[in-house]
Amino acid sequence: MAEHVYKKIEIVGSSRDSIEDAINRAVATCGESLEHLDWFEVIETRGSIENGAVAHYQVTLKVGFRLGKPAS
Amino acid sequence: MAEHVYKKIEIVGSSRDSIEDAINRAVATCGESLEHLDWFEVIETRGSIENGAVAHYQVTLKVGFRLGKPAS
Amino acid sequence: MAEHVYKKIEIVGSSRDSIEDAINRAVATCGESLEHLDWFEVIETRGSIENGAVAHYQVTLKVGFRLGKPAS
Amino acid sequence: MAEHVYKKIEIVGSSRDSIEDAINRAVATCGESLEHLDWFEVIETRGSIENGAVAHYQVTLKVGFRLGKPAS
Amino acid sequence: MAEHVYKKIEIVGSSRDSIEDAINRAVATCGESLEHLDWFEVIETRGSIENGAVAHYQVTLKVGFRLGKPAS
Amino acid sequence: MAEHVYKKIEIVGSSRDSIEDAINRAVATCGESLEHLDWFEVIETRGSIENGAVAHYQVTLKVGFRLGKPAS
Amino acid sequence: MAEHVYKKIEIVGSSRDSIEDAINRAVATCGESLEHLDWFEVIETRGSIENGAVAHYQVTLKVGFRLGKPAS
Amino acid sequence: MAEHVYKKIEIVGSSRDSIEDAINRAVATCGESLEHLDWFEVIETRGSIENGAVAHYQVTLKVGFRLGKPAS
Amino acid sequence: MAEHVYKKIEIVGSSRDSIEDAINRAVATCGESLEHLDWFEVIETRGSIENGAVAHYQVTLKVGFRLGKPAS
Amino acid sequence: MAEHVYKKIEIVGSSRDSIEDAINRAVATCGESLEHLDWFEVIETRGSIENGAVAHYQVTLKVGFRLGKPAS
Amino acid sequence: MAEHVYKKIEIVGSSRDSIEDAINRAVATCGESLEHLDWFEVIETRGSIENGAVAHYQVTLKVGFRLGKPAS
Amino acid sequence: MAEHVYKKIEIVGSSRDSIEDAINRAVATCGESLEHLDWFEVIETRGSIENGAVAHYQVTLKVGFRLGKPAS
Numbered sequence: 001m002a003e004h005v006y007k008k009i010e011i012v013g014s015s016r017d018s019i020e021d022a023i024n025r026a027v028a029t030c031g032e033s034l035e036h037l038d039w040f041e042v043i044e045t046r047g048s049i050e051n052g053a054v055a056h057y058q059v060t061l062k063v064g065f066r067l068g069k070p071a072s
Numbered sequence: 073m074a075e076h077v078y079k080k081i082e083i084v085g086s087s088r089d090s091i092e093d094a095i096n097r098a099v100a101t102c103g104e105s106l107e108h109l110d111w112f113e114v115i116e117t118r119g120s121i122e123n124g125a126v127a128h129y130q131v132t133l134k135v136g137f138r139l140g141k142p143a144s
Numbered sequence: 145m146a147e148h149v150y151k152k153i154e155i156v157g158s159s160r161d162s163i164e165d166a167i168n169r170a171v172a173t174c175g176e177s178l179e180h181l182d183w184f185e186v187i188e189t190r191g192s193i194e195n196g197a198v199a200h201y202q203v204t205l206k207v208g209f210r211l212g213k214p215a216s
Numbered sequence: 217m218a219e220h221v222y223k224k225i226e227i228v229g230s231s232r233d234s235i236e237d238a239i240n241r242a243v244a245t246c247g248e249s250l251e252h253l254d255w256f257e258v259i260e261t262r263g264s265i266e267n268g269a270v271a272h273y274q275v276t277l278k279v280g281f282r283l284g285k286p287a288s
Numbered sequence: 289m290a291e292h293v294y295k296k297i298e299i300v301g302s303s304r305d306s307i308e309d310a311i312n313r314a315v316a317t318c319g320e321s322l323e324h325l326d327w328f329e330v331i332e333t334r335g336s337i338e339n340g341a342v343a344h345y346q347v348t349l350k351v352g353f354r355l356g357k358p359a360s
Numbered sequence: 361m362a363e364h365v366y367k368k369i370e371i372v373g374s375s376r377d378s379i380e381d382a383i384n385r386a387v388a389t390c391g392e393s394l395e396h397l398d399w400f401e402v403i404e405t406r407g408s409i410e411n412g413a414v415a416h417y418q419v420t421l422k423v424g425f426r427l428g429k430p431a432s
Numbered sequence: 433m434a435e436h437v438y439k440k441i442e443i444v445g446s447s448r449d450s451i452e453d454a455i456n457r458a459v460a461t462c463g464e465s466l467e468h469l470d471w472f473e474v475i476e477t478r479g480s481i482e483n484g485a486v487a488h489y490q491v492t493l494k495v496g497f498r499l500g501k502p503a504s
Numbered sequence: 505m506a507e508h509v510y511k512k513i514e515i516v517g518s519s520r521d522s523i524e525d526a527i528n529r530a531v532a533t534c535g536e537s538l539e540h541l542d543w544f545e546v547i548e549t550r551g552s553i554e555n556g557a558v559a560h561y562q563v564t565l566k567v568g569f570r571l572g573k574p575a576s
Numbered sequence: 577m578a579e580h581v582y583k584k585i586e587i588v589g590s591s592r593d594s595i596e597d598a599i600n601r602a603v604a605t606c607g608e609s610l611e612h613l614d615w616f617e618v619i620e621t622r623g624s625i626e627n628g629a630v631a632h633y634q635v636t637l638k639v640g641f642r643l644g645k646p647a648s
Numbered sequence: 649m650a651e652h653v654y655k656k657i658e659i660v661g662s663s664r665d666s667i668e669d670a671i672n673r674a675v676a677t678c679g680e681s682l683e684h685l686d687w688f689e690v691i692e693t694r695g696s697i698e699n700g701a702v703a704h705y706q707v708t709l710k711v712g713f714r715l716g717k718p719a720s
Numbered sequence: 721m722a723e724h725v726y727k728k729i730e731i732v733g734s735s736r737d738s739i740e741d742a743i744n745r746a747v748a749t750c751g752e753s754l755e756h757l758d759w760f761e762v763i764e765t766r767g768s769i770e771n772g773a774v775a776h777y778q779v780t781l782k783v784g785f786r787l788g789k790p791a792s
Numbered sequence: 793m794a795e796h797v798y799k800k801i802e803i804v805g806s807s808r809d810s811i812e813d814a815i816n817r818a819v820a821t822c823g824e825s826l827e828h829l830d831w832f833e834v835i836e837t838r839g840s841i842e843n844g845a846v847a848h849y850q851v852t853l854k855v856g857f858r859l860g861k862p863a864s
Contacts, residue, residue: 003663003664003673003704004662005659005660005661005662005673005674005677006659006660007658007659007660008659008660008708009439009658010439010440010441010442010494010658011437011438011439011440012437012438012439012440012496013437014435014437014438015435016435018092019091019092019163020162020163020198020201023191023198024197024198025435025437026437027193027198028196028197029437029499030196031193031196031197032500037193037196038192039190039191039192039193040190040191040193040198041188041189041190042189042190044113044114045113045114046111046112046113046114047095047111047112048111049099049103049110049111049112049135052100052102052103052109053099053100053103054095054096054112056435057092060440062658063193064660067677068677075302075303075304075313075344076302077299077300077301077313077314077317078299078300079297079298079299079300080298080299080348081223081298082223082225082226082278082298083221083222083223083224084221084222084223084224084280086219086220086221086222087219090164091163097219097221098221101221101283101284116185116186117185117186118183118184118185118186119167119183119184120182121171121181121182121183121184121207124171124172124174124175124176124181125171125172125175126164126167126168126184128219129164132224134298136300140317140320147374147375147376147416148374149371149372149374149385149386149389150371150372150374151369151370151371151372152371152372153511154370154511154512154513154514154566155509155510155511156510156511156512156568157509158507158508158510159507160507169507169509170509173509173571173572176572200507204512206370208372211371212389212392225295226296226297226298227293227294227295227296228293228294228295228296228352229293230291230292230293230294231291232291234596235379235595235596236378236379236414236417239407239414240413240414242293243409243412243413243414244413245293245355245356247412248356253409253412255406255408255409256406256407256409256414257405257406258404258405258406260617260618261617261618262616262617262618263615263616264614264615265603265607265613265614265615265616268603268604268606268613269600269603269607270596270599270600270603270616272291273596276296279409306452307451307452307739308739308774308777311767311774312774315769315773315774316772318772319769319772319773325772326768327766327767327768327769328766328767328769328774329764329766330765330766332473332474333473333474334472334473334474335455335472336470336471337459337463337469337470337471337472337495340459340460340463340469341456341459341460341463342452342455342456342472345452351769363517363518363519363520363529363560364518365515365516365518365529365530365533366515366516366518367513367514367516368514368515368564369514370514379595380594380595380630380633383623383630384630387625387628387629387630388628391628391629397625397628398624398625399622399624399625400622400623400625400630401620401621401622402621422514423625424516427533428536441655442655442657442658442710443653443654443655443656443715444653444655444656444712445653446651446652446654447651448651450740451739451740457651457653458653461653464716476761476762477761477762478759478761478762479743479759479760480759481747481751481757481758481759481760481783484747484748484750484751484757485744485748485751486740486744486747488651489740522812523667523812524666524667524702524705527695528701528702531697531700531701532700532701534700535701541697541700542696542697543694543695543697544694544695544697544702545693545694546692546693546694548833549833549834550831550832550834551815551831551832552830552831553819553823553829553830553831553832556820556822556823556829557816557819557820557823558812558815558816558832561812567697579735579736579745579776581732581733581734581745581746581749582731582732582734583729583730583731583732584730584731584732584780585730585799586730586800586854587797587798587799587800587859588797588798588799588800589797590795590797590798591795592795601795601797602797605797605859605860608860632795636800638730640732643731643749644749644752667811668810668811668846668849671839671846672845672846675841675844675845675846676844676845678844679841679844679845685841685844686841687838687839687840687841688838688839688841688846689837689838690837690838711841723806723807723808723817723848724806725803725804725805725806725817725818725821726803726804726806727801727802727803728802728803728852729802730802782802787821788821788824
């Protein structure tokens, strides 16, 4: 089995609907420009409030993806 | 643009239904007595278990709100 | 009132659907072999990505349960 | 069962005698102006030194109390 | 010597000029409504960016102040 | 000298009297079913409040104990 | 209102003069190659010492910027 | 694909030779009584000193293993 | 008022009796060789277990003391 | 002396052999596409287990590298 | 190139004027009795308040300095 | 059994060869001027990069050693 190298980037998704939707939007945006996305880690969950109610969920993720081809 | 001062308070919402609902209940309760709520940060997510199943989601938030009028 | 002792174990639930569903699966699995489950604490939320979209939410919990009978 | 909202405040008690006494003094002071105190969490334990010996234990607590009446 | 109880609140000051100015604005705002302010702790330093340059420094502080009269 | 392997479990003791008593109760309960207990680490100190006064100290410990016989 | 996705990168600015100047240099460098810079968070403040005096302040920032166009 | 539940336990391996050897001893000991070991996370690295030199490396791991059969 | 410089050292006290006694022993030992001790901060509380009961409380402190004479 | 700006990226190397080899593979991969690599910081050490033995060490690093030419 | 060993000490500087000045005072005091000071890391920033305004900035640093001559 | 007091110092070892070698160099240097070294804790692992490859591993340790003679 090969020994891969991965990179992790930090990305913030936002959604009016749910925490999961904010995660999905962030992952989908990463997927537009990066291949081999492998996993995510939630770093922070926060959000904006308008008129005394939650307006957006904002979820900060680290997204890990595999680089190039294995070292062997 | 003015230079505001904000206060952050720590509040725990609970819900039988979802993490988002617990957040909304906490924010709504803040909104009953405070104006200018601006953002929230999730500090901790936990919950109670009854009969071997989740009974309540309990989400601790910091809620930030703007104080008085800007310093200039 | 009695003075109980509790144990906390660390468990990871996964779900294709939501964070709450991953929590429920982890708690339900604990409930199959342990009694007196009392509370949970979310330690980490992460997940796997397949084809550029979230495949599984993976939520690490600590689950607390009461041991034996009270010390008095 | 109802779904409550709680607030947490941060308070520092001090005592010449013990850590427990510092906690009790902080909780008692909260109890003078707040109802429905429910739990505390120790955040930090420190103290002052005079003449090469401990003068005061200073314990920072978060104290949680239930707000108003349940949301349902 | 008396054994005091202190409360800590969390406050965010902002300034176009410097981190110190943001701290001073936050402390000054606390001082308008609270007596016996005693110390502050910097919790987080962040800021907003406009046109590729720092627009505001935003500093989150905990501010500690002495409550009522000493317990003895 | 042998090279041991240890396991750590997380346990919560509670006491109406003191933090030390809560620790002792947790350790004693571990000792009823486990041998070779070697050390403990305090992870969290919290408690319940009743009628505006501390009702129970609740101390979360990690307890380390040696497994089986040394690997050599 | 649209639901944006943001990326955060980690950058270290240094300055002989002040912490604020180190922050400004880091932000300015980001601004040379990235658009829509929105906020920064100070992660770490350190520095080098020469001849027993501070030579450089080195401030690690996370800088957040908005990606592409909103998801809707 | 099925949705598994995992448990994580905390284990300390020690070795006179290297950090990797301490990790291997801890994992091997887990493998004697547990099936489906899947991953480990290093939590802490410390050690004992004798006669002014390192005597043992002591590495605390969390070891994750899959429970029972998948929930579907 | 003068602008002092302080040094903090890390010290571990142990006691068979209580957490407070372990703190006092650590502070007293510092006081034998250092002047101007000013405050302490508890960093970690742990202990040893013998025969299934707590043998020693071991408390790690940072102790702060004032250096030389004020810079002005 | 010039005042540089650095960027830090997060990268995960894996190796069947050792923690150091995993670090080297991660650094080497960075070196293929980036110049002026200057330092690394280990963020997390974990790994995969196969057949009850360590299969891969996986080490997450932050790697710092100097950007462009100094600001003066 | 030689392989050095460094020591880090923890020091608190205070200043009525600025955070940078508090850092400089702490570093300067270290420089009076130690050679080969190499770098500092800011651990904590806090301060005292008098009459509702900042009286002193108090900055806790770790200061690293090289020991003796290289091991070669 | 006696009740000892320990001191912990922070030391950074570096090595071109391995993490273990960096630890050993740091411990050996402590042993040249201090007696009764008892244990170490790894606080941070980092290193320098030259020509796109690891040049030095730099490991920050806390080293604990027993002070004077037991308090009895």
